[in-house]
C-alpha cells in the first residue's frame with residue numbers, strides 16, 4: 001500500500017493579465033503559457049531539469065493546439081523529457097490541474113510537477129461552419145482536379161460565415177453574465193453590495209502591488225508589469241455610475257465594473273514533496289490538503305449556473321472535519337461580484353442549507369476582512385484557465401507570509417461546476 005505524501009506548493013508565477021485586444025493581442029496561448037512556465041523555471045533555478053509532469057489547459061483553444069502543453073514544455077527551459085498534457089475544466093482548469101499534480105505526488109507517482117492554465121480572449125479560435133467543414137473534408141479526399149472543382153462548386157456565400165466562440169452555455173444559449181444576473185435576482189443581491197465588493201478587489205490588489213507582495217509572483221511580459229485591468233483610482237461612486245450590461249430593466253445590477261473583464265494571461269504553479277523541494281534548495285509555501293468538485297443542474301433544475309461551489313465547499317468541509325469559519329483566508333473567485341455574494345448568502349441561509357445541502361444548521365457567515373485579501377478576478381482580470389494558478393500561488397504566499405494558517409479556495413466554472421480546495425501551512 002502506498003503511503004499518502006504531503007504535497008507542497010513551492011512557487012508560483014504568472015504573467016501580468018492584460019485586457020482583451022490590448023498588450024497581448026498578438027500573443028498565442030502557447031506564447032503566454034511558455035512565458036509563465038519559464039518565469040517559474042528561472043525563479044526556482046530548474047532550467048534544464050526534468051519534472052514529473054506539466055499539466056495545464058486553456059478553455060478556448062485552436063484546433064492546432066491539440067496537446068498544447070507538450071508543445072509548451074518543448075519550447076520551455078525545462079528538459080524536453082518532461083511529460084506534458086492538456087486538461088480542461090472551464091474556469092476551474094488551473095485549480096483542477098494543481099489537484100491532479102498534487103494527487104500524483106501524494107500517491108508517489110511523481111515527485112514534482114507544474115500545474116497551470118492560460119487563456120486568450122484576443123486570439124479566439126474562430127472555426128468554419130459545419131457545412132463548409134464537410135465541403136473542405138470532401139475537397140481533401142477528392143482524387144482529381146475535376147473532382148476538386150465539383151466539390152468547390154458546392155460552396156455558397158452563407159457557408160463562409162465563421163463560427164465565433166460565445167461565452168455562453170451551449171444548452172441554454174445564455175451567457176455567463178445572463179445566468180449570473182438570474183442568480184443575482186433570485187438571491188436579492190444589490191447593486192451597492194456588488195460595487196462595494198468590486199471596489200475592495202481593486203483596493204486590495206493595488207495594496208498588494210504597493211507592498212511588493214506581487215514581486216515574486218509575476219514575470220513582466222511584452223512590456224507589461226502590472227495587471228492591466230487594475231484601476232487603483234476606482235471609487236464606489238464611479239462604479240455606481242456604470243450602466244448595467246447583464247439583466248433586464250430596473251432589476252439589472254451587473255456592470256462592466258462588477259463583472260470580470262475579458263482577459264488574456266497565463267499562470268503556473270510548482271508542487272512537490274518536502275524532500276524534493278529541499279533537494280532543490282526550495283521551501284514549501286503551503287500544503288494542498290483537500291479538494292472537491294461538484295456540479296449543479298442549471299438546465300432543468302432550480303440551481304444557478306455558478307452556484308456549484310456552494311455545494312462543493314460543505315462536502316469538502318465535512319470530509320476535512322472543518323467549519324466554514326475555520327479559515328484565515330478565503331479566496332472566492334470573482335467571476336461576478338453577484339456570484340460571490342450569492343454563494344456567501346446561500347451559506348448563511350437556513351432554508352438553502354437545510355433543503356439543498358441537507359444540513360441541520362446554516363454554514364454561517366465568514367469574516368469579510370479575510371476575503372480575497374490581495375484582490376481577485378474583478379481587479380486582476382480573469383483569463384479563464386489561468387485564474388486557478390493565480391489564486392493557488394497568491395494564497396500559498398499569503399499563508400507563508402503570515403507564518404501559517406488555513407485558506408479556502410472556491411472557483412465556479414461553466415457547465416454548472418465548481419472546484420474547491422484547502423491550502424494549509
Ligand SMILES: CC(=O)CC(=O)SCCNC(=O)CCNC(=O)[C@H](O)C(C)(C)COP(=O)(O)OP(=O)(O)OC[C@H]1O[C@@H](n2cnc3c(N)ncnc32)[C@H](O)[C@@H]1OP(=O)(O)O
Pocket residue numbers: 089090091092167176177198231234235238239242245255256257258259260261262335336382384412413414415
Ligand atoms: C467561464 C467559467 O467557467 C466561469 C466564470 O468565471 S464565468 C465569468 C466569465 N467571464 C465573463 O463572462 C466575462 C464577462 N465580461 C464581459 O463580457 C465584458 O467584459 C463586459 C460586457 C462586462 C464589459 O465589456 P465592455 O463594455 O467592453 O467593458 P469596458 O469597455 O472595459 O468597460 C465599460 C465601461 O466601464 C468602465 N469601467 C469598467 N470597470 C470600471 C471600474 N472598476 N471603475 C470605473 N469604471 C469602470 C470603463 O472605463 C468603460 O467606460 P467607458 O465606456 O467610459 O470607457
